[in-house]
Amino acid sequence: MNIPETLSVQLIRVDPDSECFYALLIRDDLPTIINAFKGWDAKKLPLSIEPKPNIPVCAQYEGDNLWH
Numbered sequence: 001m002n003i004p005e006t007l008s009v010q011l012i013r014v015d016p017d018s019e020c021f022y023a024l025l026i027r028d029d030l031p032t033i034i035n036a037f038k039g040w041d042a043k044k045l046p047l048s049i050e051p052k053p054n055i056p057v058c059a060q061y062e063g064d065n066l067w068h
Helices: 030-036
Strands: 009-015 020-025
Touching: none
Parallel strands: none
Antiparallel strands: 009 020
16 A cells, blocks of 8 residues: 555445445545546446546556445
8 A cells, every 4th residue: 555645435335235435534535535546337328427535536557346
């Protein structure tokens, strides 16, 4: 784990149907998080608003097919 690259989030909900974790960003790091998912799921809609802190974030990484 690279501690300087650790991002602060608060878990707010786990959706048992989609097995998706919803988290609130503590800082404006959404572009960094999205950039980390090189295998972004093309079936999901892209962001339609400017990323801001405290927006729920949910992404799927194709490499392991798990929700993060």
